[in-house]
Amino acid sequence: MELIEPISRKLLRLGKLYLDVLVKQTAHLEVTRYHYILSLIYVHDGQLTQNALAHMLGKDKSAMVNIINLLSSRGFVYRENNPNDRRQQLLRVTEKAKLAVPQILETFENINTDITDGISEADMQVFESVLTRMHKNLKPLISPETTLQAKPHTD
Known part of the structure; x- marks a missing residue:
């Protein structure tokens, strides 16, 4: 019987390596994880609810709550009541995030350029x-x- 490596393992190894480079290059920003999610909140500042973001990313609601809580505790995002529906909270970025996310996006671009070299x-x-x-x-x-x-x- 031949052992077959799942495609997912190859993708996970590449993803881990990519994230290791990302974390190293953005360490000064104190965003240890969820760079892309923070970037999405930044781009949609005040237009997304936790549920909408969870749906967009294919994550369950409880995982999204934990992610938002972490980003909030690190001073990157906060929740704001939706003036059109008081049952919902919109996700907003802080000044700290407004300074960090452009650097994160530039780092994404640089890593993407490096990883696709040749x-x-x-x-x-x-x-x-x-x-x-x-x-x-x-x-x-x-x-x-x-x-x-x-x-x-x-x-």
Whole structure:
């Protein structure tokens, strides 16, 4: 029997290496994790609720609460009541985040340039296309519709 390495392991190794470089290059900003989530909140400053952000990222609500609590405790974001719906809270960035996020975005750009060195634009388009296709192929395997279809009909 041949041992087959899951594609996910290769992606996880690359992702971990990428994050290690990101954390090292942004250590002075004191954002030890959730750089991208902070960047999303920054770009949508005051327009996103926790639920909307969780949906956008495919994260469950309790995980998102923990992430926002961490970013809040570090002084990067805060919650503000939604004037149109008092049951909701909008996510806002602090001045600290307004200084940090442009540096984070520049670091993303620099790492992306470094990681794709020697890779043609055409190859990158193929890579993006393959990742998108893999995502589309896996998504139905966990959706509720697939689960319902897989169960025998018992009526």
